[in-house]
Amino acid sequence: MSDAPVLRMESVRKAFGDAVVLRDVDLEVAPHTVTALIGASGSGKSTLLRCANLLEEIDDGAIWLDGEEITDPRTDQDAVRRRIGVVFQAYNLFPHMTVLDNITLAPRRVHGVSRAEAEERARELLERLGLGDRAGAYPDRLSGGQQQRVAIVRALAVRPRLLLLDEITAALDPELVGEVLTVVRDLKGEGMTMVLATHEMGFARDVADQICFLDGGVVLERGTAEQVFGDPQQERTRRFLRRIVEAGRL
């Protein structure tokens, strides 16, 4: 395996009207590594993920996926999104489809996998995530943790090159948080490349190879968990971490 980054961002800028949400953001994500984006709400974590998936059009800078510039207006955006899996904070499962249909939709319609094959993979993934008996259920019948695990399976079903996780535990109670984070940890073990925005500092410290602290749309500090949590260089980072510790979240 080469060490060329899976995802690379250079001087990315994104503004909504007058509000600049990301400015001059650089990021490199090596294969089989986990990058955690931390920072207060509104610091630009989610926007950064949405830009990486081309759900938002960036104003300036560039983003590469496996060495191919995906922010070039000539790129096929659908083809890019086919290679990236996304799990949203609010699950965003399709309520009118069963769990199995939610998962097999993209493999069958987008990737041309046969129904039998898609369902087999879906069931296998569901089984692994402890949801083997819920394949025929509708999302609204599941608990939050179950829904989020289904959403993860849905993202994994297409064997993505990169997985983006946007505060996937923010809507879950602590017991269910553990359930979902275990899944992410297992995925890391299997070598999945992931970028996640999270408020779970303990989890970020355990699982992330690289931590980026965002503040006001700028990556203020980056490094390994020991560097960022153990020896933060910026006053802003120290203040943020102090508040987290005071809140008992680290």
Added chain:
Amino acid sequence: MTVAKDESGQEDADDKGDMSAGAPQGAPDDGYTPSARRLERERYRRARARRATAIAALSTLVTAAVLYLVVVGAPGWPRTKETFFNGQYAREALPKVLEGLWLNVRLLVVCGAAVLVLGMLIAIARTLRGPVFFPLRALAAAYTDFFRGLPLIINLMIVVLGVPALRLQGVTVDPVLLGGTALTLTYSAYVAEVFRAGIESVHPSQRAAARSLGLTNRQALRHVVLPQAVRRQVPPLLNDLVSLQKDTGLVSIGGAIDAVRAADIIVGRSLNYTPYIVAGLVFVALTIPMTRFTDWVTARMDRQRAQGGSI
């Protein structure tokens, strides 16, 4: 004229880019200047938008030319032109048709308002829970079943011709009032179903959230469920209103003179069908602004709420 929507959107985005490129606006602490990369992208997008506009113009031109040649080249065109598109009859018919149209407009406004109120009440009656309300629910269901199924023209005949035949004291025999009543009866049934579908499409979690805040069932309906339901149902409601507008012409079976009947009178006299075309176009002209207005209102409401994003 009909350039694809996303293309024109990109043009807008480009315009904004131009502005900030010319003079960096706002955010003094920022010191941001667009990179060469951004300028190149914008140039490309502008070029693409120009190309899209050119293609749209060309395709429109070709389509129009083909249509023109097909119609004008048809063997019966001179005859058709004389019978359906006669300028002299058009000029003669227009004032009468417009005079008749005033009746259609008044009927539309009055019946439209009545239909919306009655339809809403029936829809609410159908969604009420609790055993006490069973008769109300059953009545509302029976009403919609009956009037949605009954052909409008038969309903009109029963009301407009049947009610006067009863010779009841104090009940009007005015065909316009009776016709309006018949229209309201039928259309309330349609609109009630539209509202009901809207109410049921609001996710149960919304009602749960409202009830958890201590709102009563009625308050939850009034402040949380109905506003969302009505917003979603604006396009189908408009559909029914446009349909109602055209059906107001049917009151002429009782002898009232509306736009269609006014055209009918001239046609009967002259055996030239141009007045029908005039009446038809007048109806279309009345509908278009209404549709555009509701489109604009809903689009504006959506923009205020929706999460951003380029797809």
